[in-house]
Amino acid sequence: MELVYTHPSHLVVAQARHALERLAIPCVVHNEYAAGAAGELAPIDTWPELWVTRSRDAERARLAIERAQAAIEEADWRCPRCASESPATFEFCWHCGQGRSGG
Ligand SMILES: [Zn+2]
Numbered sequence: 001m002e003l004v005y006t007h008p009s010h011l012v013v014a015q016a017r018h019a020l021e022r023l024a025i026p027c028v029v030h031n032e033y034a035a036g037a038a039g040e041l042a043p044i045d046t047w048p049e050l051w052v053t054r055s056r057d058a059e060r061a062r063l064a065i066e067r068a069q070a071a072i073e074e075a076d077w078r079c080p081r082c083a084s085e086s087p088a089t090f091e092f093c094w095h096c097g098q099g100r101s102g103g
Contacts, residue, residue: 001028004052005065013048015089018066025061026053053067 010032020027030049040062049101052061068089075101084095091100 001051001054002060003101004050004058005050006047008047010048011094013050015091016050016065016068018091019089020050020052020061023060025057025064027051027057027059028053035036047048 004020004027005013006011007016011028013029013032017027017029028051030051031046032048050061050065052058076087077090078095079096079098080083081098082093082096084093086094086100088093092098093100
């Protein structure tokens with residue numbers, strides 16, 4: 001087990017985890033429910049933490065997360081179902097959960 005990412009927003013950590021899952025990198029989130037409702041920030045000692053289960057994946061995982069974070073600079077995309085705009089890093093609509101590509 002190795003810690004590869006932490007952030008006060010569990011939504012951001014969830015996006016990082018999704019980036020790893022797309023690469024089939026086994027990972028788990030600790031303190032996932034430490035924060036309250038969506039959007040609330042946790043105290044620093046209870047930030048959600050993203051861990052890879054195999055330490056050998058850590059470097060690849062950090063790189064993937066770094067790229068996912070860099071993609072924040074990309075334009076937002078508009079949900080095909082509810083027309084809400086989501087950040088480029090989000091694979092699913094923040095509002096209704098619709099997949100970015102329509103599925
Ligand atoms: Zn939507």
